[in-house]
Amino acid sequence: MTIPQTIRPPQQAAQAILVRTFVSLALLALSALVFRFTLVPVPEGAASQGHGMMQQEAVAGATRADIRLSGGWADLNLGSAAQPGWALSGQLRLPSVALVQREATRQQDVLRASYQLRGGSGLLPLRLQLGVGGLNIGRGEDRLGVWTLRVGQQLPTALRLSTTSGDQHLHLEGARLGDLNTSSTSGEISAVLPSAFTGGARFSTSSGDLTVSTEGDPTGATGQTFTAQSTYGEQTLKLEASAFRSVQARSTFGDLSVRLPARPGLSAVLTTDTGEQRVTVPSGLNSGTLNIDSRTGDVTLLVPAGAALRVLASTRMGDIETPPDYIRQGDTYSSPAASRTLSALKIAVSTFSGNLTIREVAR
Numbered sequence: 001m002t003i004p005q006t007i008r009p010p011q012q013a014a015q016a017i018l019v020r021t022f023v024s025l026a027l028l029a030l031s032a033l034v035f036r037f038t039l040v041p042v043p044e045g046a047a048s049q050g051h052g053m054m055q056q057e058a059v060a061g062a063t064r065a066d067i068r069l070s071g072g073w074a075d076l077n078l079g080s081a082a083q084p085g086w087a088l089s090g091q092l093r094l095p096s097v098a099l100v101q102r103e104a105t106r107q108q109d110v111l112r113a114s115y116q117l118r119g120g121s122g123l124l125p126l127r128l129q130l131g132v133g134g135l136n137i138g139r140g141e142d143r144l145g146v147w148t149l150r151v152g153q154q155l156p157t158a159l160r161l162s163t164t165s166g167d168q169h170l171h172l173e174g175a176r177l178g179d180l181n182t183s184s185t186s187g188e189i190s191a192v193l194p195s196a197f198t199g200g201a202r203f204s205t206s207s208g209d210l211t212v213s214t215e216g217d218p219t220g221a222t223g224q225t226f227t228a229q230s231t232y233g234e235q236t237l238k239l240e241a242s243a244f245r246s247v248q249a250r251s252t253f254g255d256l257s258v259r260l261p262a263r264p265g266l267s268a269v270l271t272t273d274t275g276e277q278r279v280t281v282p283s284g285l286n287s288g289t290l291n292i293d294s295r296t297g298d299v300t301l302l303v304p305a306g307a308a309l310r311v312l313a314s315t316r317m318g319d320i321e322t323p324p325d326y327i328r329q330g331d332t333y334s335s336p337a338a339s340r341t342l343s344a345l346k347i348a349v350s351t352f353s354g355n356l357t358i359r360e361v362a363r
Helices: 014-035 336-340
Strands: 037-041 053-058 064-072 074-081 086-093 098-107 110-119 127-131 134-138 145-152 157-165 168-171 177-186 189-194 201-207 210-215 225-232 235-238 246-253 256-259 266-274 277-280 288-296 299-304 309-315 327-329 332-334 345-353 356-361
Touching: 053 098, 053 110, 064 074, 064 086, 064 145, 074 157, 086 110, 145 157, 157 168, 168 177, 177 189, 189 201, 201 210, 210 225, 225 235, 235 246, 246 256, 256 266, 266 277, 277 288, 288 299, 299 345, 309 336, 309 356, 332 336
Parallel strands: 064 110, 064 157, 074 145, 074 168, 157 177, 168 189, 177 201, 189 210, 201 225, 210 235, 225 246, 235 256, 246 266, 256 277, 266 288, 277 299, 288 345, 299 356, 309 345
Antiparallel strands: 037 098, 053 086, 086 145, 098 110, 127 134, 309 332, 327 332
């Protein structure tokens, strides 16, 4: 239950109130002209009745799109669709007394659109009302909003997504993604990305599970880097159909499950402080480096049968289990195929308190 709080300044003359009101409105109008933004209000009481506002951003000659969505205290459902003429479309359902700050510009054939929640519900929602007693400030009591949007499939699009409290469900397998940057303070993130990714993907969540997968044909893809970081929550990363050349994932309190892409020369760094790791090495990945670090938690490494790899293993308070035909030299464990090639995959595993298990699986 939220207890409204009101701040009431001393009573002032009507003339002083009118002057301050005029100055505030003038500053707001000037800001809108300078920064080209629009404040879109929700009608009184409409949000609690499921009211939604339709929003669209036209392509209008743009060749690329850069879209920023800051949902604040809202669930974000984002998909892609073949919608000629539109770079973004969908519906925003907001808590009452919430506003959306919208900015839209075109710079050198690039459409830049930004939607940012102002007010609404959450940790710091403010209810502002100007009365004869001054400015009354109270807390909102409304439920989370819901943003249901689609990006067009015709334009290469960079996305920056953030929510404070709410889940993110991203179905972007049909989008022409450039860069993707998404973050959440409290809430789950689930994302399906196109395998033909042409940029970098970055995920960050403070409290909530993270699930990412890729779909489609990665042939010709030029994916760059994939980065995921979570504080509290599990990570499940199914990247075997992607073309990322670099994968970095870190979980502070939570398990980490990763299926790596079969990208020659792959560089991967996987870290957990408290949690188990389960890492799957795909067939065809015979060059590159993989670094796995686990402070407290077991590590299970699934490798293709007959793959050429060398594992440098270090554990202070744990056991190491490998297939029986692996050859040990000091802290290095090599598969039989590694002795017949110079392009073996190099894997370094370090644990403080946890077991390392290497298992072969059918190709």
